[in-house]
Amino acid sequence: SDGHVGFADLPNQLYRRSVRNGFEFTLMVVGESGLGKSTLINSLFLSDVYTTANYDDRIKQTLQIEASTMDLEENGVRLKLTLIDTPGFGDAIDNTNCWQPIIDFIQKRFDEYIQQESRIDREYHIVDTRVHCCLYFIPPTGHSLRPIDIEYMKQLYDKVNIVPIIAKADTMTEDECKGFKRRILKDLRDNKIRIFEFQEVAGEDEDYAAQHKSSKESIPFAVVGSNTKIQLNGGKEVRVRKYPWGMVEVENNDHSDFIHLRNVLIRTHMFDLIYNTNILHYENYRYRKGGSSVS
Ligand code: GDP
Numbered sequence: 332s333d334g335h336v337g338f339a340d341l342p343n344q345l346y347r348r349s350v351r352n353g354f355e356f357t358l359m360v361v362g363e364s365g366l367g368k369s370t371l372i373n374s375l376f377l378s379d380v381y382t383t384a385n386y387d388d389r390i391k392q393t394l395q396i397e398a399s400t401m402d403l404e405e406n407g408v409r410l411k412l413t414l415i416d417t418p419g420f421g422d423a424i425d426n427t428n429c430w431q432p433i434i435d436f437i438q439k440r441f442d443e444y445i446q447q448e449s450r451i452d453r454e455y456h457i458v459d460t461r462v463h464c465c466l467y468f469i470p471p472t473g474h475s476l477r478p479i480d481i482e483y484m485k486q487l488y489d490k491v492n493i494v495p496i497i498a499k500a501d502t503m504t505e506d507e508c509k510g511f512k513r514r515i516l517k518d519l520r521d522n523k524i525r526i527f528e529f530q531e532v533a534g535e536d537e538d539y540a541a542q543h544k545s546s547k548e549s550i551p552f553a554v555v556g557s558n559t560k561i562q563l564n565g566g567k568e569v570r571v572r573k574y575p576w577g578m579v580e581v582e583n584n585d586h587s588d589f590i591h592l593r594n595v596l597i598r599t600h601m602f603d604l605i606y607n608t609n610i611l612h613y614e615n616y617r618y619r620k621g622g623s624s625v626s
């Protein structure tokens with residue numbers, strides 16, 4: 332790949348204007364350990380956020396909540412990107428309240444924002460460190476959502492934008508994956524878990540509309556991550572997973588929804604995720620914290 336992530340290709344002029352001075356985006360990954368969270372983060376941003384000394388496929392296990400920040404610039408747009416990697420749950424025998432450290436983290440970031448907002452100094456530039464998106468990793472069981480995944484997302488959905496991900500999609504056939512997606516969406520509906528809604532951006536061309544429709548239809552995104560790179564004949568470097576029977580390319584729409592995920596997350600809806608965080612999750616938090624008794 333050419334090292335171009337695409338966050339400056341935001342579809343709409345309005346967005347372009349509002350990001351002229353640069354902006355901040357924070358993405359968090361959550362889910363059971365070993366599902367490929369750290370690997371996917373590396374793949375998404377075309378950079379080895381987590382490097383391995385011997386360049387093999389193993390990444391050290393994530394033992395605590397870890398934030399890594401990088402400054403990116405494309406087409407004159409500056410992005411301060413923060414990736415929050417979290418330890419997976421499931422290793423403990425008792426998973427009661429295993430979401431609490433994540434909730435505490437999200438709320439601490441809200442508190443920091445409240446503090447900054449309360450400064451009277453008008454020149455002060457507020458640094459937005461709030462968590463704008465949470466990729467929730469679902470194990471590729473092929474059945475339906477497990478009780479722990481349902482409970483976890485129930486705890487989170489009104490605090491952060493959730494985007495559900497089916498991990499390690501290469502372990503399922505296309506048909507298995509289709510049925511699995513349908514059952515996941517039904518489970519989410521039945522449990523009244525609201526995931527982030529990728530709305531179509533108005534005023535764009537037909538190509539965009541078609542692409543958006545297809546991206547939206549692939550939710551929950553079934554992804555494949557890898558730290559193995561090979562060079563194709565033309566010299567282009569791609570991430571792959573190798574098997575005795577062949578290869579799965581991470582960035583191939585026939586092999587996974589990775590491209591769809593990256594498009595909506597980074598190219599078309601980064602700003603919507605920030606906007607929704609601000610007007611919905613942050614406002615809710617402030618309101619609840621204000622001690623108002625609503626039901
Ligand atoms: P994490 O604990 O969720 O952060 O998972 P890691 O990113 O550390 O990955 C755990 C293991 O799964 C590693 O050996 C990865 O190479 C492997 N892995 C990551 N992504 C995929 C994938 O999409 N498919 C398959 N089959 N394995 C993967």
Ligand code: MG
Nearest residue numbers: 368369392393
């Ligand atoms: Mg990890």
